[in-house]
Amino acid sequence: MGAVIVITSGKGGVGKTTTTANLGVGLAMLGEKVVLIDADIGLRNLDVVMGLENRIVYDLVDVVEGNCRPKQALIRDKRYDTLFLLPAAQTRDKNAVTPEQMKKLCAELKEEYDYILVDCPAGIEQGFRNAIAGAERALIVTTPEVSAVRDADRIIGLLEAADLGDPKLIINRLRPDMVKRGDMMDIEDILEILAIDLIGVIPDDEKIIISTNRGEPVVANDNGSLSGQAYRNIVRRVRGESVPFLQLYKNSSIFSRLKKIMGLSG
Amino acid sequence: MLVFDENIAEWVTSVEESMSKYTVEFKGTKEGVTIYCQESAGFEEILLDLAARLRQRAVFFGQSKVRIDVGGRQLTEAEQERLADVLAQNSKLVLAGVQTSATRPAEASLARRRGETAELKLENCKEGRSIVIKRTLRSGQSVHYPGNVIVLGDVNPGAEIVAEGDIFVYGTLRGIAHAGRSGDRSASVVALRLAPTQLRIASVISRAPDESSLPNQPEYAYISEDRIMIAAVNTK
Numbered sequence: 001m002g003a004v005i006v007i008t009s010g011k012g013g014v015g016k017t018t019t020t021a022n023l024g025v026g027l028a029m030l031g032e033k034v035v036l037i038d039a040d041i042g043l044r045n046l047d048v049v050m051g052l053e054n055r056i057v058y059d060l061v062d063v064v065e066g067n068c069r070p071k072q073a074l075i076r077d078k079r080y081d082t083l084f085l086l087p088a089a090q091t092r093d094k095n096a097v098t099p100e101q102m103k104k105l106c107a108e109l110k111e112e113y114d115y116i117l118v119d120c121p122a123g124i125e126q127g128f129r130n131a132i133a134g135a136e137r138a139l140i141v142t143t144p145e146v147s148a149v150r151d152a153d154r155i156i157g158l159l160e161a162a163d164l165g166d167p168k169l170i171i172n173r174l175r176p177d178m179v180k181r182g183d184m185m186d187i188e189d190i191l192e193i194l195a196i197d198l199i200g201v202i203p204d205d206e207k208i209i210i211s212t213n214r215g216e217p218v219v220a221n222d223n224g225s226l227s228g229q230a231y232r233n234i235v236r237r238v239r240g241e242s243v244p245f246l247q248l249y250k251n252s253s254i255f256s257r258l259k260k261i262m263g264l265s266g
Numbered sequence: 267m268l269v270f271d272e273n274i275a276e277w278v279t280s281v282e283e284s285m286s287k288y289t290v291e292f293k294g295t296k297e298g299v300t301i302y303c304q305e306s307a308g309f310e311e312i313l314l315d316l317a318a319r320l321r322q323r324a325v326f327f328g329q330s331k332v333r334i335d336v337g338g339r340q341l342t343e344a345e346q347e348r349l350a351d352v353l354a355q356n357s358k359l360v361l362a363g364v365q366t367s368a369t370r371p372a373e374a375s376l377a378r379r380r381g382e383t384a385e386l387k388l389e390n391c392k393e394g395r396s397i398v399i400k401r402t403l404r405s406g407q408s409v410h411y412p413g414n415v416i417v418l419g420d421v422n423p424g425a426e427i428v429a430e431g432d433i434f435v436y437g438t439l440r441g442i443a444h445a446g447r448s449g450d451r452s453a454s455v456v457a458l459r460l461a462p463t464q465l466r467i468a469s470v471i472s473r474a475p476d477e478s479s480l481p482n483q484p485e486y487a488y489i490s491e492d493r494i495m496i497a498a499v500n501t502k
């Protein structure tokens with residue numbers, strides 16, 4: 001029986017799709033059977049990030065409307081044969097799917113796959129409700145910006161209300177130089193407000209943009225990038241391992257605090 | 267300051283037991299000292315006793331404020347002056363007023379129970395219904411309540427509490443808090459860390475200063491002269 005994990009944020013453009021793609025590839029690299037669901041109907045782009053756009057025949061709406069079986073709509077990844085994508089429909093809108101349909105679909109998929117990762121659209125409306133409907137775990141992505149953190153907080157509240165408790169936090173696009181200058185929110189500032197467990201911090205890294213454009217998520221690159229390493233660490237934490245945090249910048253007090261939060265100290 | 271009051275009260279309790287032969291009785295309160303005159307005693311007797319007791323304890327009382335409770339008696343102006351004279355000659359206590367059983371504040375009969383360390387002032391007590399929220403209020407969540415609101419957790423930016431009474435946050439208040447929303451200007455907002463986006467009490471609104479650091483001690487906000495003032499909660 002697999003796990004259904006939704007990747008959500010509230011605010012748009014903070015890295016949900018990038019995270020979904022990287023975690024999916026990372027989990028598949030470790031041999032897990034993974035399905036990525038693009039729940040961002042009408043604005044799909046997980047297929048582009050995965051480099052699979054030209055292989056789409058059926059999509060999520062086709063599946064819930066019964067035009068095809070789920071298996072027929074799943075696109076196998078080019079490199080990792082335990083990784084599949086269920087693309088979003090580009091020509092429909094979010095109301096084409098209901099939460100009940102998503103719940104049913106996720107329940108069906110987790111019979112056969114180890115991880116079902118749902119890439120959530122931005123916002124808190126129908127698309128969000130669809131994306132979280134079938135999930136039992138949630139990863140919240142935020143950037144170190146006041147507005148993104150505010151939206152993450154809103155999402156955490158909505159997840160609680162939907163009985164999707166204990167979400168984990170990913171802080172994306174951190175810039176150590178800016179934090180040091182006091183121009184960017186610190187990890188500690190963010191955790192103080194959101195008060196949920198941190199599962200990873202990803203530095204702002206141009207390699208992510210380059211790899212995204214190539215359709216080859218950075219997690220698989222053995223080029224020594226910190227962002228790739230950060231994603232590999234998150235993949236392992238998602239699987240339940242405890243992995244020490246990357247030292248993105250030297251500030252022992254912060255990292256000892258993080259370790260305390262994650263129960264990794266000592 | 268409170269410590270001092272408690273000492274008086276303790277002392278008074280022990281005196282009440284052992285020295286009830288006196289016709290005057292001292293009670294310590296937060297506001298100072300009240301001296302009660304025995305109903306049955308004659309006025310001259312009271313003046314004598316008062317002088318004696320004051321001389322004994324003058325050092326202890328220092329310059330506290332004192333009220334003299336003469337019970338059911340109606341003192342003439344001359345008698346009041348003599349009371350004041352005895353006080354002035356035998357102590358440094360400052361006479362704040364003379365009261366009778368009719369003008370006695372309601373709390374005088376309260377807190378006479380044994381073991382009570384300080385008298386509670388009824389006018390400082392507020393009664394009303396309350397709701398206790400045992401979790402953090404996050405962005406987009408709001409609580410409207412026709413009474414006092416107590417939060418055991420934080421109130422995050424983007425969250426809102428609107429109460430007809432007081433608001434207590436046992437955590438960090440960063441969102442919006444509106445106490446006394448139906449016009450109660452005596453309402454207050456208390457938080458372990460008070461850093462709200464905006465505060466409202468009754469119809470007075472204030473916003474956080476643009477640059478402010480988070481206090482690391484409990485504070486409360488209240489209305490004073492049409493403005494919202496913030497003060498530290500004195501935990502000593």
Ligand SMILES: Nc1ncnc2c1ncn2[C@@H]1O[C@H](COP(=O)(O)OP(=O)(O)OP(=O)(O)O)[C@@H](O)[C@H]1O
Binds near residue numbers: 019121203208
């Ligand atoms: N750590 C990073 N460093 C640099 N660029 C990043 C990083 N993470 C994401 N990006 C870039 O930010 C942009 C937005 O990322 P992404 O599409 O993953 O966000 P999203 O949350 O899915 O957005 P939307 O809400 O529109 O679905 C992309 O161009 C991506 O390449």
Ligand SMILES: [Mg+2]
Binds near residue numbers: 017018045119120121
């Ligand atoms: Mg996206």
